[in-house]
Amino acid sequence: QKEVEQDPGPLSVPEGAIVSLNCTYSNSAFQYFMWYRQYSRKGPELLMYTYSSGNKEDGRFTAQVDKSSKYISLFIRDSQPSDSATYLCAMSAGNAGNMLTFGGGTRLMVKP
Amino acid sequence: GAGVSQSPRYKVAKRGQDVALRCDPISGHVSLFWYQQALGQGPEFLTYFQNEAQLDKSGLPSDRFFAERPEGSVSTLKIQRTQQEDSAVYLCASSPGPGVVYEQYFGPGTRLTVT
Numbered sequence: 001q002k003e004v005e006q007d008p009g010p011l012s013v014p015e016g017a018i019v020s021l022n023c024t025y026s027n028s029a030f031q032y033f034m035w036y037r038q039y040s041r042k043g044p045e046l047l048m049y050t051y052s053s054g055n056k057e058d059g060r061f062t063a064q065v066d067k068s069s070k071y072i073s074l075f076i077r078d079s080q081p082s083d084s085a086t087y088l089c090a091m092s093a094g095n096a097g098n099m100l101t102f103g104g105g106t107r108l109m110v111k112p
Numbered sequence: 113g114a115g116v117s118q119s120p121r122y123k124v125a126k127r128g129q130d131v132a133l134r135c136d137p138i139s140g141h142v143s144l145f146w147y148q149q150a151l152g153q154g155p156e157f158l159t160y161f162q163n164e165a166q167l168d169k170s171g172l173p174s175d176r177f178f179a180e181r182p183e184g185s186v187s188t189l190k191i192q193r194t195q196q197e198d199s200a201v202y203l204c205a206s207s208p209g210p211g212v213v214y215e216q217y218f219g220p221g222t223r224l225t226v227t
Contacts, residue, residue, distance in 0.1 A: 004154075006154070008152070032213045032214055034214055036218075041220070041221075041223075042220055042221075043116070043203055043205075043218035043219050043220045043221050044155065044203070044218045045218070046214065046215075046216070046217075049213075049214035088154050088155070090154075092213045092214075094213050097160045097167060097168045097210075098143065098160075098207065098210060098212075098213045098216075099145065099157040099160055099168065099171075100145075100147075100155070100157065100216060101157070102147075102154030102155050102156070103154050104152070104153050104154045105152075105153070105154050
């Protein structure tokens with residue numbers, strides 16, 4: 001079983017919908033939680049990061065971390081067709097190497 | 113400013129050939145990472161450099177994979193005697209320093225196809 005699990009989708013929603021993306025993890029050492037967006041044939045682009053538990057909001061995006069449940073979420077409000085991409089969660093224990101452990105990604109399609 | 117660049121963007125190799133993939137990180141970035149992304153999967157860590165020192169190579173899948181960053185800037189990932197299972201996108205990421213966990217900036221990747 002992988003350290004970080006993510007539903008691959010695809011998730012198809014109409015424009016304007018609220019989108020909920022989720023990851024679960026097994027390694028309790030993870031302290032930093034990131035969400036990346038990856039368009040086709042592009043590299044991942046950092047959307048948001050959270051340290052430890054709690055919520056963080058940035059525009060239409062809200063990230064939530066529940067360390068007690070080992071569960072993180074990304075909410076997208078008022079979704080737009082331009083949000084259509086693969087969303088990757090990533091985590092790190094924050095030690096010297098700072099390597100990221102990624103989920104498999106969820107493909108999101110927002111239809112006009 | 114310029115982001116992370118990688119070359120070539122696409123590489124087709126016959127099984128058994130050696131390949132070299134180049135990464136130009138953001139100027140001044142101390143930390144450099146290589147990841148491998150198989151089709152439909154998330155990136156998986158390969159190796160990590162702090163300046164010219166390779167501090168972690170635990171993710172390299174076999175001794176056919178070798179990475180270097182001799183002057184602490186440009187890095188090269190070399191794969192010897194390529195196999196079909198090496199087909200993937202190879203991503204390079206750079207970061208200002210080891211204390212900034214969340215600031216990893218990714219390049220566009222090199223898509224390697226082994227035939």
